[in-house]
Amino acid sequence: MKTVLVIGGGITGLSAMYELHKWKQEKGADVRLVLVEAGEELGGKITTVHQSGFIMEAGADSIVSRKLESLSLVEELGLEQEVVYNSTGISFIYTDGELKAIPADSVFGIPASIKSLAETTLVSAEGKIAALKDFYTKNDQFTKNDSVGAFLEHFLGSEFVEKQIAPVLSGVYSGKLTDLTIAPTLPYLIDYKEKYGSIIKGLEANKQQFKGGERKFLSFKNGLSSIIEAIENQLEDVEIFKAIKVNKIEKDNQHYRVELNNGEVVEADHVVLSIPHTAAEKLIDDPELTKGFSGLRNSSLISVYVGFDVPDRILPADGTGFITANTDELSCNACTWTSRKWKHTSKSGNLLVRLFYKSSHPAFASLKEMNREELLKAAMNDIQKSLGIDAEPVASEVTNWSDQMPNYLISHPQSVAMLEQKLAADYPGIHLAGCSYYGVGIPDCIENGIKTAQKIIHLNK
Numbered sequence: 421m422k423t424v425l426v427i428g429g430g431i432t433g434l435s436a437m438y439e440l441h442k443w444k445q446e447k448g449a450d451v452r453l454v455l456v457e458a459g460e461e462l463g464g465k466i467t468t469v470h471q472s473g474f475i476m477e478a479g480a481d482s483i484v485s486r487k488l489e490s491l492s493l494v495e496e497l498g499l500e501q502e503v504v505y506n507s508t509g510i511s512f513i514y515t516d517g518e519l520k521a522i523p524a525d526s527v528f529g530i531p532a533s534i535k536s537l538a539e540t541t542l543v544s545a546e547g548k549i550a551a552l553k554d555f556y557t558k559n560d561q562f563t564k565n566d567s568v569g570a571f572l573e574h575f576l577g578s579e580f581v582e583k584q585i586a587p588v589l590s591g592v593y594s595g596k597l598t599d600l601t602i603a604p605t606l607p608y609l610i611d612y613k614e615k616y617g618s619i620i621k622g623l624e625a626n627k628q629q630f631k632g633g634e635r636k637f638l639s640f641k642n643g644l645s646s647i648i649e650a651i652e653n654q655l656e657d658v659e660i661f662k663a664i665k666v667n668k669i670e671k672d673n674q675h676y677r678v679e680l681n682n683g684e685v686v687e688a689d690h691v692v693l694s695i696p697h698t699a700a701e702k703l704i705d706d707p708e709l710t711k712g713f714s715g716l717r718n719s720s721l722i723s724v725y726v727g728f729d730v731p732d733r734i735l736p737a738d739g740t741g742f743i744t745a746n747t748d749e750l751s752c753n754a755c756t757w758t759s760r761k762w763k764h765t766s767k768s769g770n771l772l773v774r775l776f777y778k779s780s781h782p783a784f785a786s787l788k789e790m791n792r793e794e795l796l797k798a799a800m801n802d803i804q805k806s807l808g809i810d811a812e813p814v815a816s817e818v819t820n821w822s823d824q825m826p827n828y829l830i831s832h833p834q835s836v837a838m839l840e841q842k843l844a845a846d847y848p849g850i851h852l853a854g855c856s857y858y859g860v861g862i863p864d865c866i867e868n869g870i871k872t873a874q875k876i877i878h879l880n881k
Contacts, residue, residue, distance in 0.1 A: 422451045422880055425678055425688040427666050427703075429457030430464020431862055432854040433694035434651045435493070435869030441655050443877050451880070453658045454686055458665045458695075462652055465821070466862070468643030469725075472815035474772050475643050475765040476725040479819070480862055481756070481774070482506060482637035483644070486629060487863030491870075497650040499640060504764045506637040512742035513542060513587050514750060514806050519742055522588065527630045528606070529588035530572070532623040542584045542745075550577030554620055559613045567830055568605050569597025575619055587743040590753065590780060593828070593860070604828045604859060641764050644862075669703045671847060690849045690876050694869065696824060697856040704850075708842050715835030716856060717827040720779035720820075722787060724799040725758070725772065727815030732759040732771040735807065741773075742806065751783040752776060752802045772815075773807075775799045778825075792818045826855050851875065 424440055426433045437455050444451055461467075465479035485505065494500060512519035522529060525536035537551055554575040562571045568589075573581045586597050593605055602610060612622020623630070640646035652660075665681045669691060678686040693700045701713035741756040752775040759766035759773075766772045777787050777795075787798060795818050804810050836857050843850050852858075853872045855865055 422689045423454065423687060424451060424690045424692070424876060425454045425456065425676075425686050426692040426694060427456050427678075427700075428464070428692075428694035428854065429455055429459070429462035429660075429662070430694060430854065430865070431466055431648070432865040432869040432872075433457075433464075433692065434462060434648065435866040436692050436694060436853060436873040437655060437658055437869075438493075438651050439870045439873035440876065441658055443873070444657060449877075449880070453655075454661070454688070455655070455658055456661045456664050456666055456680065456686075458663070458699075460663050462660075462662070463645055463648040465824075466644045466648055467819075468645035469817050470643070471817065472727060473767045473770070474725075474727045474759075474815050475762075476727075476758075476772070476774070476815075476817045477639075477644055478723065478817060479821070480644060481758070481762075482639050483862045485636055485638045487861060488638065488866070491863065491866060493866060494647075497647065497654070499646060499650055502640040502642070502646055503638050504641055504762070506639075506761050507740070507763060508636070509738040509740035509760065510736075511588075511740055512736075513584070513745045514742045514755075515542070515583070515745040517749065519736065519739075519806070522584070522743075525627075526584075527623050527627070528592065529585040530576070530609075530623060531620050532627045532630075534620065537620065540584060543580050547577055547579030547583070551575075551580045553577065555618050558617070559610070562602070562610065564601075564603040564607050564610050565830070565833060566602055567598050568600045568602045568609070571602060571609065572597065572619075575613070583745060587745045590743075590778070596780060599827070599829050601828050601830050601832055603833055639762060639764070666703055668705070669850070674849075676847075676849065688849075690851065690879075692851045692853050692872055692876075694853040694872075695856075696826075696854075698823065700852070700856070704847070706842075706846070709839065712835055712839040712842060715831050715838070717829050717832075718823045718856075719825045719827045720784065720788065720822045721825050722777040722784075722795060722821070723817075723819045724775045724777070724795055725815070725817040726775070726796070726799055726803065726813045727766070728771045728809065728811045729814045730771050730809070730811050731769055732757065732766065733769075734771065734809070735760060747782055750802045750806060751781065751787060751798055753778045753781055755802070755806065770814075771809075773803065775802060788820075788822065826860055 467478040469476045511522045523536040531537040616622040667679045670677045676688045697716045740761040743754045744750050754776045756774045858868045
């Protein structure tokens with residue numbers, strides 16, 4: 421009997437185990453399946469909190485619909501009737517002491533038409549003229565392994581990137597745009613530039629795939645943890661260890677001896693490392709692997725939810741949140757008006773907002789030293805400045821993801837390739853999986869987990 425051990429019970433590890441379990445059930449595969457999770461519950465960065473009539477996501481708050489719909493997981497889990505979609509509305513950038521609308525006809529702040537470029541109020545006339553370079557300049561120097569920030573600045577100008585694009589993209593990907601690689605972030609921008617001769621023209625021609633309307637993002641009536649619970653309920657023939665850590669992994673001929681901190685040892689033929697790279701690098705004593713892991717980087721994020729006993733209609737009409745451009749004005753990077761964007765999160769229709777504090781912000785150095793009460797006070801100060809609300813909160817949730825948010829630097833693909841080559845050569849049967857390596861979105865993690873499982877299945881046919 422072969423043994424497959426999945427380390428990490430986040431969405432990637434669960435997706436891998438779900439696919440392996442289907443194989444075992446449908447094909448009668450002679451395999452032992454073991455899942456080990458260090459936390460008290462499965463889910464990783466997907467954690468739903470219910471408090472005072474509000475639904476708050478301590479980690480990820482939604483799933484990109486167009487990506488998940490290409491997978492069959494929701495249907496297989498019987499969650500179709502639980503799906504809810506976001507309400508659309510205006511997104512703002514907070515700058516110069518006021519909220520300014522991000523043009524609706526844009527993708528991550530990048531104009532998707534000449535009209536959008538011309539009418540934005542976030543960029544000066546000089547900045548708009550500089551962005552016209554995109555229409556007449558060929559790409560003869562950038563590849564998908566280059567900086568997304570350098571690429572965008574070259575064709576759209578530094579002002580447009582600084583004032584409109586960078587605040588939006590930084591709300592999606594952690595870190596400075598100049599440090600982020602095109603390939604794992606926005607690879608299609610290079611393709612559009614090559615095919616249409618213009619990033620803007622390319623986005624305009626393909627805008628429908630980005631404009632999902634009311635169905636752009638999805639969640640579930642009782643929160644994202646519904647998908648975690650549904651997968652866990654399917655794993656009838658899987659040994660699941662919770663609140664158990666892996667101490668080390670040692671190679672034993674063609675197998676692996678995996679020592680758990682409860683004293684047990686699992687002899688495994690395949691090991692899936694679906695945990696942050698900072699945890700994975702501690703499990704195998706190998707200087708070359710350590711060197712490969714050292715090339716990967718994480719950033720930090722603090723999330724603060726605040727719920728009020730006031731109706732959310734006091735917010736600007738049709739708005740769903742804002743991003744900050746001038747880091748001196750507020751301590752937060754962004755604020756989502758959750759009860760407006762996700763109706764299911766506030767049963768009473770009262771106001772629920774979520775503020776994001778990232779390590780890229782100059783204020784983060786002091787914020788990371790604060791306790792829960794101090795962070796809540798800082799959030800209330802930002803809310804009062806930006807939205808003019810000084811009511812007392814009736815619910816709150818503070819989550820600190822210190823050094824746990826993947827940051828895809830320019831060197832990221834090379835570091836991952838180095839690790840893959842080393843594992844294939846010296847540790848066949850050990851597989852990397854998850855957002856530390858292959859993509860941060862939930863659908864990306866699900867797909868990566870499934871593909872990792874399918875690779876193991878193929879090797880054991």
